[in-house]
Amino acid sequence: MAKDKGPRRPRAETPKGFRDYFGAEVSERKAMLDTIAEVYHRYGFDALETSAVETVEALGKFLPDVDRPNAGVFAWREDEEGASREGDWLALRYDLTAPLARVAAQYRNDLASPYRRYAMGPVWRNEKPGPGRFRQFYQCDADTVGSGSVAADAEICAMLADALEEVGIPRGDYVVRVNNRKVLNGVMEVAGILDPTDPEKFAHERGIVLRAIDKFDKFGEAGVRALIGKGRMDESGDFTKGAGLSDEQAELIMGFVAASDAVDRKLIDMLAEHPTQPVAVLRHIQAVRDARNDYARRKLAIPMAAMDARNRVTLKYLGDLVGSSETGAEGVSELEQIASLLDAQGYGPDRIVIDPSVVRGLGYYTGPVFEAELTFEILDEKGRPRQFGSVAGGGRYDDLVKRFTGQSVPATGVSIGVDRLLAALRAKGRVQTDTRGPVVVTVMDRDRMADYQAMATELRRAGIRAEVYLGNPKNFGNQLKYADKRNSPVAVIQGADEAARGVVQVKDLYLGARIAAEASHEEWKAQPAQTEVARDALVAEVRRILGQG
Template identity: 50%
Template sequence: MRPAARLPKGFRDIEAAELRATQAMLAAIRETYERYGFEPLETPAFEYTDALGKFLPDADRPNAGVFSLQDEDEQWLSLRYDLTAPLARFVAENYDRLPKPFRRFATGTVWRNEKPGPGRFRQFTQFDADTVGTESVAADTEICMLAADTMEAIGIKRGEYQIRVNNRKVLDGVLEGIGIDPADPEGERRLTILRAVDKLDRLGAEGVALLLGPGRKDESGDFTAGAGLEQNAIEKVLAFVASGAATGDATLDAIAPLVANSESGTKGLEELREMQSLISAAGYDDGRIRIDPSIVRGLDYYTGPVFEAELTFEVTDDDGRPVRFGSVGGGGRYDDLVARFTGKSVPATGFSIGVSRLQAALARLDRQSAAATLGPAIVLVMDRAELPRYQRMANDLRNAGVRAEMYLGTSGMKAQMKYADKRGAPCVIIQGSNERDEGVVQIKDLIEGAKAAQSIADNKEWKESRPAQVSVPEGDLVEEVKKIIARHQG
């Protein structure tokens, strides 16, 4: 039986135009990260599963969320699901020789074995920057500024994005205030609360209130268990989440009374105040970076500041319905990740851009950075006996830095013209026996030709007028082709 030619679920092929746009975006991000002084680092796609911390509890098998396989020595390997866990492994393994703080950026493919959805795939690209080895919130602030600069570097205008900042310690302070111990190792409830608050933008305050309390039934009738908080506890959490004000300082003042009785909350508030003063000193308090108590992040390894990059414009799908892309980047401080390996706490903070998701959002906006790239100039094969001659023309063009190819198929001239059209060729080079005898080549500008065609309805006229076609001496071929390309690259 023949295998079906089919793409695995949740994966996708990426073709030329998108690939070029991706490369352009990666280059812009990289340039920004380099400018902040981060160094590139590449780690492999696979890590030992235990290094990723991905074994199922109480089982000898990796978590279902990661793609895993067993090596010949029966050790479990998993494809990385983010770039942070491999960084922690790298730092732990090379700790002594690395400069501290250690600052690196990394980009690459990550894999998650989860249910795919629109804009959510099982393989995608992230671009991370992290600073490892300092507790200073200056490092966190800088990461936020980096995130803002990066958004602008890839063509998102000021005002179209926002970097939102909060602090887990403040949140813990609020939880303490309602009788939840954040340090409780059985902190299921804390995580449930975090995740509930994380859904604020999607479900609204009423939805979150249900998730904090008895639970919520969604529109399909499915029920989600809640955190089981008392009514006044729910109100306290929601009050905190809603305490965002017009300015960072006003927000901080609004938060202050809510965490005044908590040591952790007070510490977090101090950190936020320090960040706020650094942010405004750098001028990023103009809306680029904002303190927002509703940002919590669903992951539980964050220990201090957390950030999210959001797009503030609406994106619609092909049917005009609004699409929720969620955050296009996020991060925060994770002071305990390296300690998993060394036992020694190493403070770290970082940010990850979801390149694929960001690009999908930009594509919806029709804002792909790279315009349609011109195809190669095509040398038509009019006479197969003269292949070497055509080959030489293509070579001359290539040596002059012009993308060119000789038609490599075996079809006739009409098909060759169609091929050139489909390839987006700026022009074709035609030399049949007539031209060869005269020592000339015909060069047809396909883009001008297409424009001219719009005003020609009659086929005879279309053929005879040969729009946008010139005859030049063979020696002028390269120069003429360059002229045509220059005209269309403007």
Template identity: 75%
Template sequence: MSGEKKERRPRAETPKGFRDYFGAEVTERKEMLDRIAAVYHRYGFDPLETSAVETVEALGKFLPDVDRPNEGVFAWQEEEADWLALRYDLTAPLARVAAQYRNDLPTPYRRYAMGPVWRNEKPGPGRFRQFYQCDADTVGSASVAADAEICAMLADALEEVGIPRGDYVVKVNNRKVLNGVMEVAGVLDPSDPEKFAHERGIVLRAIDKIDRLGPEGVRALLGDGRKDESGDFTKGAGLSGEQTEVVMGFTTARRDTGAETVARLHELVGASTLGAEGVQELETIAYLLAAQGYGPDRIAIDPGVVRGLGYYTGPVFEAELTFEILDEKGRKRQFGSVAGGGRYDDLVKRFTGQAVPATGVSIGVDRLLAALRAKGRAGGDAAGPVIVTVMDRDRMADYQAMAGELRRAGIRAEVYLGNPKNFGNQLKYADKRQSPVAVIQGGDEAAKGTVILKDLILGAQIAQNATLEEWKNRPAQVEVQRADLVAAVRRMLDGSNG
């Protein structure tokens, strides 16, 4: 028996690249998503919830991080059956739904979806393998009015959750324009779309990283390749110096006004029919938005927006927050992108064989929450429930009745269910729960028909910096009639919030 190995206990730790979310974080996320959903609902979009698991075939191969196992998805094979994977975004499942239920859904079909997605990517600071997305899409409309509407709705959603005008800009570009530039550069052949497809993928991902890598880093990726600070080498697109400069000219095409930017894009696309079509679509989007009061201070044409995913076919957009924050080293920097999307007219076609136009946007929920915390619109300590303490085990029904009355009045409340022997532990529990009020009724109070209410918020303030006068004017503990419990607690809560 002595030679038997002792069973090893599992390590209590989250897997690398994943994290847990507690109380206030979950509540803040829900409140933010509810506000965004209200905007989407006003625009006529309906909610949709799809399975977290899709077949690999249905998901397709569109992730930018193709060097990871299974091309960036968490996948497994059912016994002698299909390969399955956790969804990497909410758009690919929508394409499957649009194809599967095409005879039942209205055309166009307008939906929004919110939930976690999973990517088998290399984790890093602030980069997790599971994260929330919040999407809205229109499937079945080829009109650029649908793209313009998505941009307007995105601007409204940002303002609804607390990002004021002047602190964000929705940038709009068009993949057709970039494809026109790549045609001029000699890395796109309209007669053979698959030719140079690998090189174009590298070009797209390189341009999409210009804010992080800078012009020289992008140039390196367009050419032979780039070695990062850790020494890892990323193979480039292999473009010549002349081809590289044509593409780089596209990244710096933005001018002071939308009209000047469009004129520069016309020059860059040259004789490319596809490129000219993309420029025309940008002009139309700008016109439609201006007619609704969305000027370039809120939504602007910007050739620097590319989006790394390979399925975009037309307009692409990105919401960037323009206010400054301090990074981990105390340096000022702009907050950056919190949402992006675009037109993907070929995604549903994979299932049906018929062209089905679609456009949509995805909000990075964790990024937007971080932005709201930076603006002081989220991240404060969330108040816990009112705690009904237990002074006598045999009177648990009375304490439960008190909590029930508070709940029916809309007040969050709970009865202490730990060992009630040490009353100090009950107050420590209330403090850890960030409870605003503790309800106390011992035998003496029960005989008199009263309860004691302890103001835990004021008590904490007194312990820190409340003046003696404030303490006298508002005692931290009061005794009230049992029948007045709900009204007295509400008064105390209103005072704590004042």
């Protein structure tokens, strides 16, 4: 009979690309975010929490007039009932910047200007999930809206350095790399693919160039050169059409792409000409050049004096590259100001460096861009040493608020990749977590539940995490297995006999486990991990075992 079979049971599964976080995973992330929030707050940034849901039109990038506008976002159409406007498309935010732009426009008459705000929370991406790639993840952002000053960009960089150090990344294990989108625009002007009087012209070509540069690490110099020229054939024989730049144009772009390399070469020449520099510096620079894609070694190799010189050489090199372009010169000058502002505050090139290789994929950046990279090595899935890489990035985006208001509002900010940073801290052993479970009060006698609860209450009042076993108490072995699974440090036991004598057994479970693993049979039988104490002494004895005595 169909009725007796009942309906099909639902599957107990997270949707593909989503996951659950248990216990310490939640509290470790929380502790890290709390620390970062403290740093942001100290810099004068205020908390903002927008809702997860925005209108698709406010989020931008996605047009509400196509049938299913959720390429990249999770979107749905409002019901008629309760909708602000029938048929509005709503979506989950895909970052924390788009909602900020909406807030800055919506409350522009009420907010202090400049408006410094920080935000942390989940964002959602409707993308194909992969190993370690989830469709919901945390971001932790700080932005300054309403200041066009490079001091705002410099401040964000300094704050980012502080945040990394306060969560436990020591100085020397990270570097904040700074570049300026205007420098690249200057180079593009010189190359003839950007006309300041007609910004739309060659936009298609510039898009290809930008994406190609961003893939430098993946495709190498030859690959990028092919992509900005006629096109690139990959291993499978698929052909990607290029930007169609001439060899001369390509040379200019490649000069920018290879700027880091060129700067290193210049540094070596320069240092060679100044024999007062210690030979060690020259050797270091050479080592760096040989390992130019390995930031871990680069960091180790370059002594401060040379790093300082490096910023100067980089700025000079970029200045030459942008030639007569006004935008380009502005970009170089901004970088110069940022470096000197930071230097004056004690954030020298051991922490923050000018680096032309930072491009950042997002199209909306209009000025300085920055990226925080962890420079220590971890082992990849095949056991090979790899540098950890980027954990935060950001930059200036002066046009996002303008979308709403029509008026240009300068803005700059940074976003920390929470999960990557947490993984880095775990890799460095910098996450302090108390994985210790609660004290478990076992149940020997079902009718005396009130007594057991009273013990747990007493322990809690003394600030000790404690609980009564609430499963079926019949099998005592199961109770100890439960305590083991919870990683409990202590089990409390009181049978009828103990109750009559006014005592409790207190079992040190960690010591017990060590004895079980190491001790002889005689030692084990002596049960040194279990102590009988007067009922009154319960809290004191547990405290002693926990090392709080």
